[in-house]
Amino acid sequence: MMKYVIFVVVCTFACLSGKSNPVDRLLERIDKGASAKFKTEVKESAVDFFELDQQGRKVVVRGNNYVSIATGINWYLKYYAGIHLSWNGMQAELPEELPAVMQKERHETRMPYRYNLNYCTYSYSMAFWDWERWEKEIDWMALHGVNMPLAITGMEMVWFNVLKQLGYDREAIDRFIAGPGFLAWWYMNNLEGWGGPNPDSWYKQQMALQHKILKRMREFGIEPVFPGYAGMIPADAAERLRLNVADPGTWCGFRRPAFLQPEDPAFSKIAALYYAEMERLYGKARFYSMDPFHEGGNTDGVDLETAGKAIWGAMKQANPEAVWVIQAWQSNPRPAMIDSLPAGDMLVLDLSSENRPMWGDAESPWYREKGYKQHDWLYCMLLNYGGNVGMYGRMDRVINGFYNACQHPNGKTMQGVGITMEGIENNPVMYELLLELPWRKEKFTKEEWVKGYVKARYGTEDPMLLKAWEIMAATAYNCPEIRQGTTESVFCARPGGTIRSVSSWGSAQMFYNARDFREAAECMLQVAEKYEGNNNFEYDLIDVVRQTLADYGNGLQKEMVEAFKAGDKSSFGQKSREFLALILLQDSLLSTRPEFMVGPWLEQAKKIGADEKAKELYEWNARTQITVWGNKHAADKGGLRDYAHREWAGLLRDFYYPRWEAWIGNMQARLDGEEMPAIDWYEQENPWTLERKNYPVKTQAAPVPTAKAIFRKVFPKTKSGM
Numbered sequence: 001m002m003k004y005v006i007f008v009v010v011c012t013f014a015c016l017s018g019k020s021n022p023v024d025r026l027l028e029r030i031d032k033g034a035s036a037k038f039k040t041e042v043k044e045s046a047v048d049f050f051e052l053d054q055q056g057r058k059v060v061v062r063g064n065n066y067v068s069i070a071t072g073i074n075w076y077l078k079y080y081a082g083i084h085l086s087w088n089g090m091q092a093e094l095p096e097e098l099p100a101v102m103q104k105e106r107h108e109t110r111m112p113y114r115y116n117l118n119y120c121t122y123s124y125s126m127a128f129w130d131w132e133r134w135e136k137e138i139d140w141m142a143l144h145g146v147n148m149p150l151a152i153t154g155m156e157m158v159w160f161n162v163l164k165q166l167g168y169d170r171e172a173i174d175r176f177i178a179g180p181g182f183l184a185w186w187y188m189n190n191l192e193g194w195g196g197p198n199p200d201s202w203y204k205q206q207m208a209l210q211h212k213i214l215k216r217m218r219e220f221g222i223e224p225v226f227p228g229y230a231g232m233i234p235a236d237a238a239e240r241l242r243l244n245v246a247d248p249g250t251w252c253g254f255r256r257p258a259f260l261q262p263e264d265p266a267f268s269k270i271a272a273l274y275y276a277e278m279e280r281l282y283g284k285a286r287f288y289s290m291d292p293f294h295e296g297g298n299t300d301g302v303d304l305e306t307a308g309k310a311i312w313g314a315m316k317q318a319n320p321e322a323v324w325v326i327q328a329w330q331s332n333p334r335p336a337m338i339d340s341l342p343a344g345d346m347l348v349l350d351l352s353s354e355n356r357p358m359w360g361d362a363e364s365p366w367y368r369e370k371g372y373k374q375h376d377w378l379y380c381m382l383l384n385y386g387g388n389v390g391m392y393g394r395m396d397r398v399i400n401g402f403y404n405a406c407q408h409p410n411g412k413t414m415q416g417v418g419i420t421m422e423g424i425e426n427n428p429v430m431y432e433l434l435l436e437l438p439w440r441k442e443k444f445t446k447e448e449w450v451k452g453y454v455k456a457r458y459g460t461e462d463p464m465l466l467k468a469w470e471i472m473a474a475t476a477y478n479c480p481e482i483r484q485g486t487t488e489s490v491f492c493a494r495p496g497g498t499i500r501s502v503s504s505w506g507s508a509q510m511f512y513n514a515r516d517f518r519e520a521a522e523c524m525l526q527v528a529e530k531y532e533g534n535n536n537f538e539y540d541l542i543d544v545v546r547q548t549l550a551d552y553g554n555g556l557q558k559e560m561v562e563a564f565k566a567g568d569k570s571s572f573g574q575k576s577r578e579f580l581a582l583i584l585l586q587d588s589l590l591s592t593r594p595e596f597m598v599g600p601w602l603e604q605a606k607k608i609g610a611d612e613k614a615k616e617l618y619e620w621n622a623r624t625q626i627t628v629w630g631n632k633h634a635a636d637k638g639g640l641r642d643y644a645h646r647e648w649a650g651l652l653r654d655f656y657y658p659r660w661e662a663w664i665g666n667m668q669a670r671l672d673g674e675e676m677p678a679i680d681w682y683e684q685e686n687p688w689t690l691e692r693k694n695y696p697v698k699t700q701a702a703p704v705p706t707a708k709a710i711f712r713k714v715f716p717k718t719k720s721g722m
Contacts, residue, residue, distance in 0.1 A: 145435055151225060288319075294332060543596075
């Protein structure tokens with residue numbers, strides 16, 4: 001009998017060892033046959049680590065788990081093979097024989113957590129993703145060391161079933177759960193129902209998609225962060241269910257869901273229903289994200305300490321090992337809500353460490369002397385708002401802030417880093433930088449780091465490309481002030497005289513010299529033919545030239561307005577024609593890369609629709625979100641219009657251009673002495689959200705020659721002499 005047991009164990013081990021591990025399968029998705037060129041080894045360790053080594057012709061990558069090994073592979077690909085996998089390209093052709101690791105290289109970190117995603121990311125970037133896109137994203141996470149991403153796909157099914165158990169009918173449920181493009185703000189207790197109602201097919205496909213997502217995450221050992229129960233209940237629950245609720249008020253013109261008072265016995269019962277249903281559908285999680293009273297929710301009449309204990313207690317009842325993940329943003333986390341909770345049961349995301357940290361940085365406007373006290377926290381970078389397009393970062397601030405936090409007394413409870421952007425697939429350089437920080441013990445400068453990034457990004461050392469990036473690192477990527485994201489392109493603004501911002505809380509004010517930045521574009525254009533066909537280069541080239549045109553448009557708009565103020569009809573006519581032509585040139589430039597086109601966004605929304613009615617709903621969600629965002633009240637009075645503006649081909653030509661054309665016509669008539677009424681912008685904008693026009697999903701021209709021709713046309717007298 002013992003011989004039989006030994007035989008079974010040996011056979012089982014042989015079968016398991018013969019199977020590829022998730023990292024091998026990831027390598028095969030990068031390049032067929034790539035897994036045969038590597039040897040991966042899992043080794044026990046008290047800390048996360050990866051190690052690069054050589055064994056014959058194979059590169060050896062060791063780590064304490066699959067995510068650490070994947071991080072090591074990415075490090076090797078970047079810094080040995082000159083292969084940079086990014087959102088603009090997750091596949092590459094590896095050399096027949098990989099460059100050898102001549103000396104063993106080891107990186108380790110005492111920080112166990114690398115977090116990813118923001119609720120907003122799920123709407124601004126991921127609202128209409130299918131498994132094909134999700135598979136690439138999970139690979140990206142593993143390669144960049146992410147081991148605890150927010151995972152909220154399909155969680156509306158949990159609420160659907162819980163509400164049914166509470167006696168809500170379908171009509172009432174539909175009034176509560178938001179549509180695909182706006183689920184993020186519903187999850188964060190900001191609004192109800194906007195963008196819906198969702199068809200049955202939506203719930204089924206999202207649940208099936210989440211099963212695939214979680215299966216793949218768990219294969220890698222990535223721990224998902226589920227949305228926990230934070231007291232949210234439909235606004236009509238007081239009347240319908242006779243519950244004791246608080247009214248959190250409104251958010252940007254939308255009525256918020258109610259908050260179930262923790263003293264009400266129903267709190268623990270509904271929380272238990274919620275967690276039981278979530279576990280039934282998706283299993284248990286170790287981390288649960290909850291942000292009660294997010295972005296200014298009214299707390300009048302709520303005992304915050306009792307509420308915090310109730311939320312925490314319900315979570316621990318569902319899973320005694322669970323940890324509450326909370327975003328540090330504006331008033332949250334409210335000290336009264338979390339101060340009495342035990343250490344180890346909460347992980348605070350210092351959501352915007354590069355701008356408004358709360359961990360204890362005395363220079364921050366949101367400074368908290370003792371940070372989060374006994375609670376663990378993560379150093380996070382928000383960077384992007386609304387998925388807006390624009391080159392932007394605070395490299396020095398990100399680097400210095402991280403190492404300062406490590407040395408600060410409040411840094412004793414720092415457990416890692418996080419990327420908490422509202423929209424992704426932009427500014428890849430900044431996310432590479434942030435996610436490398438835990439693996440680099442010694443502090444470094446942005447200038448030192450950029451050298452390695454350029455070589456990794458393009459697979460070569462080129463003085464002209466390095467010069468371009470040194471300029472960008474000193475200008476667009478080294479913002480000296482606190483601001484909400486990139487310098488917003490005036491092309492995307494509601495027209496007017498003084499354009500302070502495109503979105504209500506952003507800024508269109510330049511923080512660097514546009515002429516200095518333009519030189520970066522010139523450097524890249526001088527060597528452009530040499531790198532034609534290099535995917536990363538072509539993406540960056542279009543982005544750099546796009547930024548250059550946007551910066552030029554920023555100045556040109558001011559000249560146009562000055563001509564109007566001076567009553568100079570001739571100059572105003574000339575400047576306005578030039579400005580409108582520049583918008584169309586920008587549209588043509590951006591049509592050379594799918595990442596900068598509105599077509600893929602709209603077509604993906606339609607693609608996942610199970611029938612024509614669903615396709616129409618999803619397309620409306622996609623169009624509305626990136627333009628007016630809400631109804632007229634929320635757009636105009638709530639400030640949401642253009643919050644998620646995108647400088648994209650198709651949108652520039654058909655949405656932003658007509659706005660500027662209408663304003664210019666209005667101003668020209670005034671110069672001619674006519675009395676002109678104010679333009680009702682919402683009434684002009686909203687019809688675009690109802691259109692069904694198809695936009696291209698494939699590029700319309702070659703990037704390099706198009707970029708050169710457009711740049712030469714706009715800047716004929718540059719010193720590059722092109």
